[in-house]
Amino acid sequence: MLSFTANTTLNLSSSFNTTDHSNKIFSFSSSSYPHLLISLPRTISVSAILNPSSNPRQQQLYQPFRPPPSPLPPQYRSLDTSGRLEVLANRLGLWFEYAPLIPSLIQEGFTPPSIEEATGISGVEQNRILVAAQVRDSLVQSKTDPQILAEFDLGGAELLYEIRLLSAQQRAAAARYIAESKFDAKGSQDLARAMKDFPRRRGDKGWESFDYVLPGDCLSFMFYRQSREHRNPSEQRTAALEQALKVAESDKAKKMILEELEGRDGAKEGKESQVMEAVRVPVVRMKTGEVAEASKVVVLPVCRAEEREREVLEAPWECRSEGEFGVVLAEKEWKRWVVLPGWEPVVGLGKGGVVVSFVDARALPWKTNRWYKEEAILVVADRSRKEVAADDGFYLVAVDDGLKVQRGSALKEVNVNESLGTVVLVIRPPREETEDQLSDEDWE
Structure with missing residues (x-):
């Protein structure tokens, strides 16, 4: 509400002519009515009610609610809850067609265990089907040959699930190769890991x-x-x-x-x-995420080199896994452990495997002019093989300032016939750059 108040008397020496009252057009002439007195109303009120809907800009901002399109295939949209459960229980259709039924049931309050109870599809299989369906959708968007996609219509969820970590371009190439080579799930898994690992090598x-x-x-x-x-x-x-x-x-x-x-x-x-x-000791550089991608891992106790032989002697000798979940059991408690991929040197270790952490790579008998000298390393040793047998072997020994790795020939020169263990593997930490690979000439 806008109000204008005028409490004024105008004394005009003018002539007042009204040409059109409806249009509010007035004219005054000072020569016609020199003594005319005009009194205006004491209060003039103007009301304006602003309607938001009358604002054109606000009308443009307003958008009516439109529900998102249904993720379900057309043949399943009319089904109620019991109908969708029946489709899943009896596998009525192709796996990628009924896969969207699972999230639709979860939106209604179901859980993976309750879906498993009603349909017989385990939680692991539910996840595999959903992920594989997403992979297949990405292949469709990448315009993969329909004939290749058709190769995964029956039993293809296990195959496509394994290439989930690849990029869209890699997925398309991997799907083609899997279909042409008639790979099973294990072959698809090996292929995906090889493609993921190749740039890091x-x-x-x-x-x-x-x-x-x-x-x-x-x-x-x-x-x-x-x-x-x-x-x-x-x-x-x-x-x-x-x-x-x-x-x-x-x-x-x-x-x-x-x-x-x-x-x-x-x-x-x-x-x-x-x-x-x-050179009997492999030297490997750990890759980022390598443990997570490994199909088999080994857990070993870790000792610090500065603690000398005390920790090496006290570390657990046996560490094994048991049960369906592979629960790790050690013969006694220990503070530091490391999980390593199932490399051949560590998988072959029986009782007595131990890892020694060195803060400086110069503790090993190689030339360090091509190494970053402050790089930390892990040395895997077999305590069940203490005898210094081979001249070209490497052995873990205690020195004045801690632990060190020595070549067998050097130990024999000082009449040392027994060590703390035979070195089977040297591990370097993960790094982005890989141009500093150890070569054979780096060994002394």
Whole structure:
């Protein structure tokens, strides 16, 4: 409400003519009525009621509520709760078609255990179906060949679930390779891990001979790396190389693997084999997330090098897992533990496995001019093998300022025949850059 009040008398020497009262048009002439007195009303009120809906801008901002489109396929939208439960219980349709029924039931108050009780689909399988359906949707959006998608219509949830951690482009390539190779769930899992791990292996021997965009090359490189964990010649190494050749896609990768199989490296290969025989301890750099992706892990007690041999002698000798959940049991309590992927050197450890943490890599017998000297490392030792047997072996010993790793030949020179344990593996911490890989020349 707006009010204007005028308590004024106007004394106008003018002439007042009304031409049109309806239009409020007035004219005054000072020569006609020199003494005319006009009194205006004492109060003039103007009322204005602003209606929000009359504001055009506010009308543009207002949007009526529109419910989101139903995620259910058209054939299931008319079903009630009991009907949807029946579809799931009897698997009435393809797995990716009835997968959206699970979240729709959860919105109504169901839980995975109650859905399992009503339909027989376990919570693990519910999660697998939902994730696999999302992976399949991403393949559809990537315009994957319908014939490839059709390969996953029956039993494809287990296969697509394994490639969930890959990018959209990698998923499309992996799906094609899985369909063409007729992989099972284990094969799909190995392929996904190989594709995920391949970029982080830059700098490894032979890496440049494999093509990152080809799933088969990524898988082939994984088998090629496994072959180098075995002696040359050996049946295990040959079998791994043959498997690598079988799945390789690029001509460059196949050529390199064939040279390894046929021994065309000549003197160079012989020289490398001699070095491998001399250096018996693998040195690996832990990859970020490698433990989470490992299908098998090993738990070992950790000792600090500065505590000398006391902790090494007191650490638990036996640590095992039991039950369906793999609960870890140790023979006694311990403060520090480490979880490692199921690498061959640590999986083969029986009783007596222990890990010693060093804050400085110079505690090991190698040249440190190409190493970052302050880099922390972990040394895995087998306490059940204390005898200093091999000149080219490495052993954990106690010195004045703590623990150290010595070569067998150096210990024999000072008449040391027993150590705290034989070193089986050296682990470097995770890092983004991988250009500082340890080479054979770094060993003293």
